[in-house]
Amino acid sequence: MTNCEECDAPLTIPGDAIQGEIVSCKECGASYEVKKDEQSGLVTLKPAEKEQEDWGE
Amino acid sequence: MDSKEISLSAGPGPKSGIKERMVLQRCVSHYRNLYSTAALEALGHDVINSFQTAMTSGDKLFCTLALAKAGVPTPRTRLAFTEEGVMKSLDDLGYPAVLKPVVGSWGRMAAKLKDADFARAIIEDREYMHPSYQVYYVQEYVKRPPRDIRTFVLGDKTIAAIYRTSSGDWRTNTARGGKAEPCKITKQLDDISVKAAKAVGGRFVGVDLMESPNGLVCHEVNNTTEFKNTVPATGVDIPGMVVDYLAELDRR
Secondary structure, eight states, X not given: OEEOXXXXXXXXXXXXXXXXXXXXXXXXXXXXXXXXXXXTOOEEEEEOOOOOTTBOO | OOGGGOOOOSSSSSOOSOOSSEEEXXXXXXXXXXXHHHHHHHTTOEEESOHHHHHHHTSHHHHHHHHHHTTOOOOOEEEESSHXXXXXXXXXXXXXXXXEOSSOOTTTTOEEEOSHHHHHHHHHXXXXXXXXXXXXXXXXXXXXXXXXXXXXXXXXXXXEEEEEEOXXXXXXXXXXXXXXXXXXXXXXXXXXXXXXXXXXXXXXXXXXXXXXXXXXXXXXXXXXXXXXXXHHHHOXXXXXXXXXXXXXXXXX
């Protein structure tokens, strides 16, 4: 179980989560990116990048 | 390949680590997109869209110039670098007019200039920003219905089109809450879309059009077009068609 860095609410990682998927905290909406270790298969979350000025189409 | 983890050789050096020749560029960051495309092409990949296309369509002024050169109707647009230049541009274009950053998306920092005082206030703000924000791209405000059209061109065909209807905001970007509704692909719409795509050398692009009183005008071509709102609105399997297109190119 991992807790949100912003509000400390527990974060749930969906069982079928894939590498790079964005998971949001149900309490405060903070975004996290799913990281999957290729060798161990261990799934962790890290804060997702925030929108930058040059993001878009 | 995740742009956050990229370490690419610039020039001669080890391969990119991607086995396939074809690469579909999907990075939402303009600069990461542009520079990684350049490096990947130098390492022998065929990137969709190409560096040249990313350069041209990623900058609103370069894109407008390319469209105009190819004979695609565009809104009247002027370039200026100072308040004096912008005010001259506005004398020509009239009010309201639209000021957009040359690099930027999702309608970010696009301003509808209602009068000269408002224009001066906006320019004063921009003077404190990065020099790229002092490249003033000033465009006529097209009298259009409260919507614009986004078409998706793949190869030499328009495969999908939506109306983007604004909800309370003059900008219609779906990233700003604009709603996507299906739009019929007429021959006229297909022709102008394909012509706009070819103007920037795009192989998979999103073309933005407005219904002006004088007919369709193209105001933008997007080289890394998003489709998450278009697929449910139109039922067109855009990602599936793109993958098939890439596979076909790879066989050639």
